[in-house]
Amino acid sequence: MENKVEKLRKALGLNQEDFAKSIRVSRQTVSAIETGKYNPSLELAFIIADFFGKTIEEIFIYERKDKDEKK
Numbered sequence: 404m405e406n407k408v409e410k411l412r413k414a415l416g417l418n419q420e421d422f423a424k425s426i427r428v429s430r431q432t433v434s435a436i437e438t439g440k441y442n443p444s445l446e447l448a449f450i451i452a453d454f455f456g457k458t459i460e461e462i463f464i465y466e467r468k469d470k471d472e473k474k
Contacts, residue, residue, distance in 0.1 A: 405464040409437040411455045426450050 412422045412433075419437075423430045428447065435441035436451075443451065452459045 404442055405439065406436065407462050408451060411462065426454055
């Protein structure tokens with residue numbers, strides 16, 4: 404899953420440490436989210452979205468691997 408966390412964080416002039424403190428996670432967690440190595444929980448995704456004043460869908464981009472897969 405791709406995301407815009409790093410772009411949004413940098414636009415506010417925040418480093419990873421300060422952003423992490425603001426959303427109450429470790430700097431390592433922020434780094435892992437930004438590099439796509441870790442997908443945040445739904446609760447953390449909402450916290451991040453609220454922090455930036457955006458919806459989850461505006462920050463986290465999810466694409467199904469199998470485009471023909473039905474729900």
